Amino acid sequence: MSDQNVCAESTYERLFRTIAPLLRNFLIFKYKDVERSEDMVQEAFLTLWKNCEKVLPEMAKAYLFKVAQNQMLKLVDKDKTKQKHIPFISKTTDNEDPQYHMEVSEFDDKIKRAIDSLSEGQREVFLLNRIEKKTYNEIAELLDVSVKAVEKRMHKALVKIREVYKNI
Amino acid sequence: MSDRISDSEDFLAKWLAGELSPDEQKSFENSADFAEYQAIVNATDRMALPEYDVEAQLDALKSKRDASKSETKVISFRPFVRYAAAAVVLVGISLVYFLTRPSYVTFETLAGETETITLPDQSVVVLNASSSLRYNEDDFAENRLLDLEGEAFFEVTKGINFEVVTNQGTIKVLGTSFNVRQRQKLLDVVCYTGKVNVYKNEISKDLLPGDGVRIRNSTLNKTWQRQLTEKPTWLENGVTLLEEVTLLEALNELKNVYGFEFESNNSLNSIPYDGGFPNNDLESALRSVLSALKIDYEYDSNNNKLVLKGTMDM
Numbered sequence: 001m002s003d004q005n006v007c008a009e010s011t012y013e014r015l016f017r018t019i020a021p022l023l024r025n026f027l028i029f030k031y032k033d034v035e036r037s038e039d040m041v042q043e044a045f046l047t048l049w050k051n052c053e054k055v056l057p058e059m060a061k062a063y064l065f066k067v068a069q070n071q072m073l074k075l076v077d078k079d080k081t082k083q084k085h086i087p088f089i090s091k092t093t094d095n096e097d098p099q100y101h102m103e104v105s106e107f108d109d110k111i112k113r114a115i116d117s118l119s120e121g122q123r124e125v126f127l128l129n130r131i132e133k134k135t136y137n138e139i140a141e142l143l144d145v146s147v148k149a150v151e152k153r154m155h156k157a158l159v160k161i162r163e164v165y166k167n168i
Numbered sequence: 169m170s171d172r173i174s175d176s177e178d179f180l181a182k183w184l185a186g187e188l189s190p191d192e193q194k195s196f197e198n199s200a201d202f203a204e205y206q207a208i209v210n211a212t213d214r215m216a217l218p219e220y221d222v223e224a225q226l227d228a229l230k231s232k233r234d235a236s237k238s239e240t241k242v243i244s245f246r247p248f249v250r251y252a253a254a255a256v257v258l259v260g261i262s263l264v265y266f267l268t269r270p271s272y273v274t275f276e277t278l279a280g281e282t283e284t285i286t287l288p289d290q291s292v293v294v295l296n297a298s299s300s301l302r303y304n305e306d307d308f309a310e311n312r313l314l315d316l317e318g319e320a321f322f323e324v325t326k327g328i329n330f331e332v333v334t335n336q337g338t339i340k341v342l343g344t345s346f347n348v349r350q351r352q353k354l355l356d357v358v359c360y361t362g363k364v365n366v367y368k369n370e371i372s373k374d375l376l377p378g379d380g381v382r383i384r385n386s387t388l389n390k391t392w393q394r395q396l397t398e399k400p401t402w403l404e405n406g407v408t409l410l411e412e413v414t415l416l417e418a419l420n421e422l423k424n425v426y427g428f429e430f431e432s433n434n435s436l437n438s439i440p441y442d443g444g445f446p447n448n449d450l451e452s453a454l455r456s457v458l459s460a461l462k463i464d465y466e467y468d469s470n471n472n473k474l475v476l477k478g479t480m481d482m
Contacts, residue, residue, distance in 0.1 A: 016226050024220055034218065042229050049233055051286055059290055066292050066323070070284050073404060088215040104214075111211040129184070130212040136185060151181035158180040159173065161208055 006060060007052035015060050016045060022132060023064055026142070029127040030120050031072055032084035044068040065142055085116045114164035118157055125150050126157035173201060180205065274302040277318075279427025280447075282403075287312075291330070294321045296349075296402055297447075298424035318424070319349040321403050324362075337368030337383045346375070347400040351420060354413070355383040360396060382412075406447045415439035418457055419474075426450050428467075430474035 006012055020041050027037035044067045048055060055063050090108065115123060124143070128134045136154070140147045172195075173179050182188050183196060183205075196202050277283050277295050285293045285301065288308050295301055299318020304311075312330040323345040324330050330341040332348055336355035339348060344362020349355070357366050359375035366373045366381050371388050373381045378396045382389040390412070401407045408425060410418050416436035423430065425447050443460060445453035450467075454474070458465050464477040 013226065016229065017222055020225060021220050021222055025217055028217060038220075038225065042225070042232060045229055046233055047284075054286065054288060055290070063286065063290060067284065067286070070292065070294060073399070074282070074406075087218060089218055091214050091216050104211075107207070108211045108214060111208055112215065115212075126212075130209070131215065131217070136181065148178070151178035154181035154184065155176065155178045158184075158205060158208065162204055165208070 005052065006048065006055050006057055011057055012049065012052065015048075015057065019061050019064055020045070023068060025132060026065070026124065026128060027068060027072060028086060029131070030069075030124045032086050032116065034087060036072070040068045040072050043071055047071075061142075062144070066144075086112070088112050110165040110168045111161065113168055114161040117164050118160055122153045122157035122160065125153040126161075129154060172196075184209065271305045272302045273305050274300065276300040279423065280425055287314075289325050289327055291322065291324045293323075294403055296320060296424075298427075316348055316350060318351065319347070319402070321345070321347045321400055336386060337366055337371070340365040340367065345399075351417065351424070353385045354417060357381050358396075358400065360399065401444070402447060407444050408447055409444040411442055413441050415441045415457075415461065417441070418443075422453060422457060426453065428472040428474050430476065436476075 006015065023044065024037050024041045027040055028034055031037060044064045047067050048060060048064060051063075090105065115126070118126065125139055128139050128142070129136070134142070136147050136150045140150045143150070179188075183193070188196065275283060275285050275295055277297055277299050279298050281297055283295045285295060287293065287303070288305075289312060291312075293301060293314075296319035299316070299320060301314055301316050301320060303314045310328075312328065314330075314332050316332050316334050320332075322332065322341070324341050332339040332341070334348065334350040334355055336350055336353065337357075339346065339357055341362070341364050344364055345360040346362075346364050347356075347358045347360065349357075355366075355368075357364065357375065358380040359377055361377055364375050366375065366383070368383055368386055371383065373388070373391065375381060378393055380392045380394070382391070397404055401409050408421055410421060413421075414437050416439075418441040419430055419436065422428075422445065425445075428450075439461065441457070441461070443456060445456045447453070454465065454467060458476075466475045466477060467473075468475065
């Protein structure tokens, strides 16, 4: 696999199909902006293409995560004041009891708002684990931090969510 | 149980990963907190992001990519046979020259520009405005040596020796992130993660995260320690912060960001400046630097020229 160059169309496409969905969701978790996150995924892959001779396929993931975050930082600066929230959708459930449904969605809304209020660092870790089902090891590798740091952010995120939703 | 959670740094993380001991697990499940945390986790499990159309995005990417492909010019060589002999001699001479000369890769930013550079070892450098960075491509793998003029933020991958050389000192690295600002006779280095060493002549300083050092005119000027953000402010917030510099240095930094001309005089060097300015709004940047010092000024936007009027008597 490693002898396959990123410049090869098939490798490039494979990398996009496997990495782009995760990268896009990660950027949304972190910056709460769907449109920009999707643009940044494209930008990051364009940068990857320009450097395809320099980047090994097995390094591509770490590379794309770094490039996208750096580009995003520059953009996000410009309108930091804008309040944003992650446009979560609810997975459909079997339980169709309207009363139950209402209570649940009310509770879930509070949790969503509490998640929005987390720090970037806490939110990215919490959602990569809960929504993307990434292990702490995998998250540590993606973010280039220690597993210990991931566990601390995870713990703090939960404590904070509990604190915040009660006051909503 | 509440104490157990508030005292710990990672109890809930361990719980979610199923890494609690059976005893811990049991006592947690019997606590009042447990139901709430479980409800939060269940709520999160019901959430998803809007669908992502991978194939449509890939198609869009490919058309963008192919559109930006620069058109390759085809230059046809005509067979000027007469010149061939002379050309061979020339090629021979230049070959000797090019083969013995180190091949440098150089990056340069203009006023107001920043550039993200990926080095062959996957380290990432963000070059701030009016700065340049170069390295020798041939032996970068054996010797990660970079020449920097200006300011840059480095995120270095682990590996052998990594050194950034400036005219005011050298920064030696062991897999880390740090910011270097070298302008004229001033060198500021701040370590963000890992450990770096700054040296110049007999001066040698080890920096840990949060440590900063300033070298001025090749001598140690000051060191400091403070709480850090993840990245320097010019990168994270688009703000340039300057501490204990002269007004001349502050104006030069403004010039690096906005690219204007100004006439300096000696008195600027004797006025101390402490403060910051935004990197995307010239008007308020000038105001925050000059008005703070009660200096009258006029900005000629047609010629990008700053005229200082009635400099303070100092």
